[in-house]
Amino acid sequence: MKIVLLGPPGAGKGTQAKSISNRYSIPHISTGDIFRKNISENTPLGIEARKYMDNGQLVPDEVTINMVKDRLQQEDCKNGYLLDGFPRTVHQAEALQAFLESRDEQLDTALLIEVPMNFILERMTGRRVCPSCGASYHIKFNPTKNDGKCDVCGSDIIQRKDDTEETVKERLDVYERQTQPLIDFYKERNMLSVVDGTKAINEVFESICKILGSGR
Ligand code: ADP
Ligand code: ADP
Numbered sequence: 001m002k003i004v005l006l007g008p009p010g011a012g013k014g015t016q017a018k019s020i021s022n023r024y025s026i027p028h029i030s031t032g033d034i035f036r037k038n039i040s041e042n043t044p045l046g047i048e049a050r051k052y053m054d055n056g057q058l059v060p061d062e063v064t065i066n067m068v069k070d071r072l073q074q075e076d077c078k079n080g081y082l083l084d085g086f087p088r089t090v091h092q093a094e095a096l097q098a099f100l101e102s103r104d105e106q107l108d109t110a111l112l113i114e115v116p117m118n119f120i121l122e123r124m125t126g127r128r129v130c131p132s133c134g135a136s137y138h139i140k141f142n143p144t145k146n147d148g149k150c151d152v153c154g155s156d157i158i159q160r161k162d163d164t165e166e167t168v169k170e171r172l173d174v175y176e177r178q179t180q181p182l183i184d185f186y187k188e189r190n191m192l193s194v195v196d197g198t199k200a201i202n203e204v205f206e207s208i209c210k211i212l213g214s215g216r
């Protein structure tokens with residue numbers, strides 16, 4: 001099964017991706033997580049990506065597309081994958097289509113987690129993440145069980161540097177200009193499915209499972 005997750009920053013893509021990845025046994029590929037890992041390891045890719053991420057801008061397409069193509073050719077992707085945070089521009093979506101076609105493959109669906117803009121700021125500024133495993137929490141909507149420690153791996157959770165009010169506003173602007181057009185891109189190709197992301201986390205997951213079915 002090959003899935004793309006769409007939705008604004010804070011829609012719940014990362015949160016749902018963890019559950020989908022477990023249920024359907026496909027790797028969760030988050031471009032944001034890959035960039036953050038490279039930043040923490042101070043690699044050339046990390047140094048380049050950081051210049052953009054700190055300001056809420058997108059990392060250039062060529063860098064991002066090549067990174068994803070490499071990732072999708074790894075062994076664990078041969079039975080499918082879940083892309084979270086990619087594609088984010090029409091150019092990226094076209095590159096993904098071309099990559100799939102060249103391998104005689106196709107996406108099962110592009111799943112949009114729909115959340116109106118007025119929900120987003122509270123979700124983003126209350127978000128806390130695990131720097132080790134990427135799990136996402138919320139101070140009000142999804143707190144950790146053990147004060148400040150990741151439920152999955154026990155690491156200390158942190159607030160992302162780009163989850164401040166100012167950077168969130170910039171990211172939402174970037175989303176509207178550059179990523180929102182992908183909704184039509186996939187709709188025109190009859191590949192779009194939509195879930196209501198304003199519901200509770202487990203209800204959103206149930207709606208997603210209904211769409212994905214038993215999986216393959
Ligand atoms: P994205 O990956 O789309 O940016 P996240 O999965 O990191 O979004 O979720 C953003 C924030 O909102 C996190 O703090 C998360 O715990 C919280 N969250 C996710 N889904 C829901 C939901 N259905 N209801 C309330 N809060 C949610
Ligand atoms: P969120 O979970 O809030 O949607 P991500 O973790 O997906 O945020 O992304 C964080 C940042 O990483 C983005 O603001 C952007 O700078 C960079 N990034 C992630 N994915 C992409 C992509 N596909 N293209 C360009 N930049 C990206």
Ligand code: ZN
Nearest residue numbers: 130133150153
């Ligand atoms: Zn963790």
